[in-house]
Amino acid sequence: MMLEIALRHRFAGFDLDVAFRAPPGLTALFGRSGSGKTTIVNAVAGLLRPDQGRILADGAVLLDTGAGVCVPPHRRRVGYVFQDARLFPHLTVRQNLMYGRWFAPRGPGADLGQIVEMLGIGPLLGRRPGALSGGERQRVALGRAILSNPRLLLMDEPLAALDEARKAEILPYLERLRDELRLPILYVSHSAAEVARLATTVVLIGAGRVQASGPAGAILSDPAMAPAFGLREAGAILTARIAAQEDDGLSRLDTGAGPLWLPRVAGGPGTLVRLRILAQDVLLATVRPEGISALNILPVTVREIRTGEGPGALVALVAGDDVILARITRRSAERLQLTQGQSIHAVLKAVAVAPADVGRG
Missing domain, CATH: 2.40.50.100 (RNA polymerase II/Efflux pump adaptor protein, barrel-sandwich hybrid domain)
Known part of the structure; x- marks a missing residue:
């Protein structure tokens, strides 16, 4: 599935003007804090209506300001995983996962057993979020998003709040999602290490503009792009x-x-x-x-x-x-x-x- 994005939006002291395509796989939006990455994913999710824009997901129009089209967030079939897991504290892990089913359209979708096995959360099903580690909470949040049967998955710095041990715990699960579910993923990060390990496509964002985009291997190996990642991280x-x-x-x-x-x-x-x-x-x-x-x-x-x-x-x-x-x-x-x-x-x-x-x- 191809995701096509063209957005223009003005904030006080900041202008966003981007256009790019995200092919199947995991597309990483990489850039410094404040460069506009979260604004982009919020627009794709329908949480922000830009001044001008057009968003297509596999040919389906989610947004076209010129034609007056703006599909409501709950009808876009977009899964969203935030920095913090945002689980319901009064529900068990199983109940949090099944909550995603409320928003799933009719028809075939992800199987609960498959997602539980893929994310390694079987032993957690009877617990509540307060009894989980940060990495465990993020895995449950991933499962809930996938069980809503989305057409694409948005992830806004999902590892930013985790320590190195918890990041190492969850990275293999993100790789499995990328490789086995065939679900397009738009992944926001300012960690060069995460991008190098996970991304199939990289879009470099700087000051509200696309600086470069392309296959991860080509972008990361281009000496001209090294300053964007930081020379120590090149x-x-x-x-x-x-x-x-x-x-x-x-x-x-x-x-x-x-x-x-x-x-x-x-x-x-x-x-x-x-x-x-x-x-x-x-x-x-x-x-x-x-x-x-x-x-x-x-x-x-x-x-x-x-x-x-x-x-x-x-x-x-x-x-x-x-x-x-x-x-x-x-x-x-x-x-x-x-x-x-x-x-x-x-x-x-x-x-x-x-x-x-x-x-x-």
Whole structure:
């Protein structure tokens, strides 16, 4: 299902003017706080009527201000998950889930048993929200939204209020929703790590405008986009397949550029994973290094060298079918005499990739 959005709206001191398409999968709206991301999802949900706009969901018109069409929120078939779960405190988990059924249109929809299993909330059904952790509450909120049988799902920074442990708990469930339900998801975030792990499409929002949009791999590996994510968070996605679980606690992964060894990655041989490789963790060598502790040495080709006003440089590297980034100094780039098309080696320590940066492929 394709979601098409074109909106214009003026607030005091802020103008929103955006247009983009969200294809099937998880589309992340990424940008700083106050850039207009929540305004967009509120307009899609029908909680905000923009000054001008047109919103189509798989060809169905939800909003067309020029034609005087504005479908009420309860008829848009949109599931919405907020930062806080907003569960009914006096109802059990099962009753909260079933509340979503009140808004489901007639016809086939998500099965309660399927959603309970997918979100791992079976043991929680008899509890009330006050007895749940933050991650558990968010999983129940997800289930309630899905059981309303929406045509698309909106998520407004659903992990922002959670600590790192609770985020790590819920991320695999979000991946399952993305991969198994085939439900289009519009996901608001200002976390580069979440976007790299979850997004299939990225729309960069800045000061009420679309700065860039496209497949997640292409946006994240573009050196020109790195300032939007923050140079310390700049990194790209590398796809890999688990080849073996080795006796010393490492997993051997096959990539298009060669093997990688990482601390134990969950999954059996053949499991597809996606890795977020931070640019600051990648070292470059013009000849294959020897006698070093780093296990991962990949042959790569220089695609682009981008320098800024400071002393740093970002180098885009073709690694098999993927592109990764390396953040080095301009002095290093000059000393190595890097040029476009040059064949070099990227060096990555096995422990450089955090467990949270390894997700389902």
